[in-house]
Amino acid sequence: MASSFSSSSLLLPFFLIIFSCFIALSSSRRSLINHPSTNLPRSGFRLTLKHVDSGKNLTKIEKIQRGISRGSHRLNRLGAAAVLAVASGPDDTNNIKAPTHGGSGEFLMDLAIGNPPVKYSAIVDTGSDLIWTQCKPCTECFDQPTPIFDPKTSSSYSKVGCSSGLCDALSRSSCNKDKGACGYVYTYGDYSSTRGILAMETFTFDDENSVSGIGFGCGDENKGDGFSQGSGLVGLGRGPLSLISQLKETKFSYCLTSIEDSEASSSLFIGSLASNIVKKAGASLAGEVIKTMSLLRNPNQPSFYYLDLQGITVGSKRLPIEKSTFELAEDGTGGMIIDSGTTITYLEEAAFTALSKEFTSRMSLPVDDSGSTGLDLCFTLPSNAKKIAVPKLVFHFKDADLELPGENYMVADSSTGVLCLAMGSSNGMSIFGNVQQQNFNVVHDLEKDTVSFVPTECGKL
Numbered sequence: 001m002a003s004s005f006s007s008s009s010l011l012l013p014f015f016l017i018i019f020s021c022f023i024a025l026s027s028s029r030r031s032l033i034n035h036p037s038t039n040l041p042r043s044g045f046r047l048t049l050k051h052v053d054s055g056k057n058l059t060k061i062e063k064i065q066r067g068i069s070r071g072s073h074r075l076n077r078l079g080a081a082a083v084l085a086v087a088s089g090p091d092d093t094n095n096i097k098a099p100t101h102g103g104s105g106e107f108l109m110d111l112a113i114g115n116p117p118v119k120y121s122a123i124v125d126t127g128s129d130l131i132w133t134q135c136k137p138c139t140e141c142f143d144q145p146t147p148i149f150d151p152k153t154s155s156s157y158s159k160v161g162c163s164s165g166l167c168d169a170l171s172r173s174s175c176n177k178d179k180g181a182c183g184y185v186y187t188y189g190d191y192s193s194t195r196g197i198l199a200m201e202t203f204t205f206d207d208e209n210s211v212s213g214i215g216f217g218c219g220d221e222n223k224g225d226g227f228s229q230g231s232g233l234v235g236l237g238r239g240p241l242s243l244i245s246q247l248k249e250t251k252f253s254y255c256l257t258s259i260e261d262s263e264a265s266s267s268l269f270i271g272s273l274a275s276n277i278v279k280k281a282g283a284s285l286a287g288e289v290i291k292t293m294s295l296l297r298n299p300n301q302p303s304f305y306y307l308d309l310q311g312i313t314v315g316s317k318r319l320p321i322e323k324s325t326f327e328l329a330e331d332g333t334g335g336m337i338i339d340s341g342t343t344i345t346y347l348e349e350a351a352f353t354a355l356s357k358e359f360t361s362r363m364s365l366p367v368d369d370s371g372s373t374g375l376d377l378c379f380t381l382p383s384n385a386k387k388i389a390v391p392k393l394v395f396h397f398k399d400a401d402l403e404l405p406g407e408n409y410m411v412a413d414s415s416t417g418v419l420c421l422a423m424g425s426s427n428g429m430s431i432f433g434n435v436q437q438q439n440f441n442v443v444h445d446l447e448k449d450t451v452s453f454v455p456t457e458c459g460k461l
Helices: 060-087 273-281 349-362
Strands: 009-011 045-051 107-113 118-125 132-134 173-176 181-188 193-205 209-223 232-235 251-255 266-270 291-296 309-314 336-338 345-348 378-380 387-389 393-397 401-404 410-413 418-421 423-426 430-432 440-445 450-455
Touching (some): 060 410, 132 193
Parallel strands (some): 118 232, 336 430, 345 423
Antiparallel strands (some): 045 266, 107 118, 107 193, 309 393, 345 430
16 A cells, blocks of 8 residues: 555554454354344444543554553454353354454443434444443443433334344343343343343434344343443344344445544445545545455354455565464364454464564664563664564464554654654454554455455545
8 A cells, every 4th residue: 555655665654443343252053033224324323433542642662552451452352262162162152142342442422312303422342242331320330431222212213022033133132021122131241231121212423324123131230330431332243133234235344543533423325325434525546455254154243244364474584384384274263353342453473473583583673672662563663763674474364464654563752762663463263453554445245255455535524
């Protein structure tokens, strides 16, 4: 991808965008028989995404550290969930029905619930399905920035029965006979949790696009502070309970602006607008090519969007990585997911070791071993640095080779005098994080099972 830099150099300072959301490690398992009534435009609609740290007086490195800290439990839980799914038999209801989800969030969207509509903000999550918010009367609720939703004040609120398709789609549910409603429980990797009943409501997006009959979790027992940035969560995963599935849409995209751009906002597009907004807005980068690759499915983790990564090139060298390193195994372990909810990219340990070794050999800077940034590979910057050469980085997917611009994998901080690789090591599962996705319109086509990277000036959308 072309940029203001040469193919082998990177200007300072570098900037990092952090987009983190919850990740559900187990998901919905059956199709819904639900047809919400909508007045959505045929072309789809746009939603503005706001970073949870926007408006705060933080340096780039501080924002990186906060994002990595918020997402640390998620990475550990991802690998643990894959092992759990393999160890659990089809009749092991204790494990299959008790999924653990990710933790903390990075980007929020504004929406409204009920009739009359009550506005609130929610964490956007491409790694889970359930839509939920806190509801009165609360047995236990965390602090949130907007008033807690009171179902009694809404004329469009209705409980979901235990025999409904919506209830059956939950990975963990129970029948609340006293309330005549379907109960749910979600436990998150940062030890937060939400419990309540499943209901249907009217949701309004962008103040004018309303949809009735959307299934959501009305949480009255919610623990922990992992959600305190918002007042709930909107799942955009592949399962039937997600917003995308319930809207019967086949496309959505997100376009993340650089963190250095304090004026422009990141965006979420739902519907056909997702694939044509860049051309329509004249925000495409001249001379750049759209890269489209197939998505894989994992029956053990049906919500995740899996990529078929086959190799990595650093500079001019294809790394000597075993073909099986990034493969999604038959038992559901391994593989690589694309995730808007993980700050940096994490590679299986052997692959990251090879990448770090090759990267270090091609850099003309000393390695910084202080560990002050929380990133695994950093270099000491010369005091008078104006322009630093860095090796190119290419991810080889089955259907496309994706070369990243330098600012999507390098981050520098003049105050600490370091230049760091925005990637890390993991065990088992690999994750293509949001830093590597900035200034691309990342289009998910659920009908074709593909994801496309459209080089974009996201701030112009």
